[in-house]
Amino acid sequence: MSFMKPFFLILVPLILGTCIYAIARPESTIVLSGRGMTKAFKLPSWVIYNLPDGLWLFSLLNCLYLIWHRNSSRTKLIWIMSAFLLAVLTEVFQKYHIITGTFDYVDILAYCLALIISSVCNKF
């Protein structure tokens, strides 16, 4: 497998999601604190709050596809769906205040898109 596919499907979405997070989110978020850069970029709220999560899940799913690319479809599917369901469950837990955070149905939409696009990318 060439280096380009893992680079574009795993590293780039991971770095891009993290950069959007670092630049556009309020400084009080746990992941990155420090000097705030909240007002620098006037981005739509879905780019700031939903796209990073979608990109991270996309990166994770591609990572799992890479790990299991030589194996049977069944094992691969179990890991892929586990990762996807874990992401969706975090949203559900936030809705019922089991964990901190704010439930957002757009996040679930982002997760579904990440699953579909990663599945398409890894068929080719």
Next chain:
Amino acid sequence: MNTKPIIMNYKKHFLSSVALLVFGILFYGSTPQKNATNVMAPAVQRIPAKFDFIPPSRSKMASTDITIAVVKPMYVDKNAEYFVPPFNEMATSMGNDFEELLTAKGFTVRGPFGSRDEMTFNDKNSSSFILEISIDLQPHYNREKTTFSHAPSFSDLLINKNAPTTYSYKINGEVTFGGYLVINARSSRYGELIWKKNIALQPSSFNYVGSFTWDGIPNMDEELNRDNQVYNTVSKELEKYYLKALNLAWQQIDPEEMKTVAEQGKKADKKN
């Protein structure tokens, strides 16, 4: 038996678990301050204060044969918040309700006048005496601020590398109302003080929480003007205070006593 595929599989399971754990931490770390895209905090609606006193009973109109000129109630102090709603609304309503109160007691009422100086010679001549109402609210505010600091944005730093941190504030506090309703009766022509009643009002305290985020520390009048939540809380308590004050005034104003006051007023004006 070839164990290599089994070992490889274990490695893959381990790597997958590590990947899940790392991304799980990333997801969880991103959650605390997220704002859902379609959730908007509902705006607090201002509920206009309602100051209304209904006399418990009504005597026959003009049954006492006394005409009282009423001067509009005023606050004793000149606090800035007295000039904004709901305080100024309370003073205006009190003038109208005092007129209604005195009419219900059987007096004939003139006014309310802005001040004694606004009364014409005819008004003064036709009145038995002048009634001035002063509201000595003696408010006490115990306000606290919650400070939020905002580091300069990336674009601010590009313009000025020494751009300062800015601050915003949310205010909450405890307010106490008490004091007195002071009713002065003055002779109609020369304004001599002939009767005074201090109606003590039991202090009552309440808490309020501001919904507004301020760039500086606001005064109470600014909070009342711009923060509907503060206005709603204060006006609700002021309505209770208003009813208590007027109910006490109803009990304290006795037509028989006012007849004596009217005679004293006539004597005072004759002396002068």
